[in-house]
Amino acid sequence: MADEILFYCRDCDKVVLNPKKKGDKYEYTCPLCSGDRVAFGTKHAICDFFNIKDAMLAKMLVNPVKE
Numbered sequence: 001m002a003d004e005i006l007f008y009c010r011d012c013d014k015v016v017l018n019p020k021k022k023g024d025k026y027e028y029t030c031p032l033c034s035g036d037r038v039a040f041g042t043k044h045a046i047c048d049f050f051n052i053k054d055a056m057l058a059k060m061l062v063n064p065v066k067e
């Protein structure tokens, strides 16, 4: 099974869904804070790097925080 790609905003400290892509570059804008400090990678890499637990991730994905 292919690993899912996730986006993570360093400013919001959370996984964000459907960030906006900036032009032709592989840079993404956070839909919550409009910042561009969005990292992306496989679910495994993102969770490992940002130390996100499975339960935390599930919460972020099911219940995105409205700002």
Ligand SMILES: [Zn+2]
Pocket (backbone or CB within 6 Å): 009, 010, 011, 012, 013, 030, 031, 032, 033, 034, 035
């Ligand atoms: Zn953000």
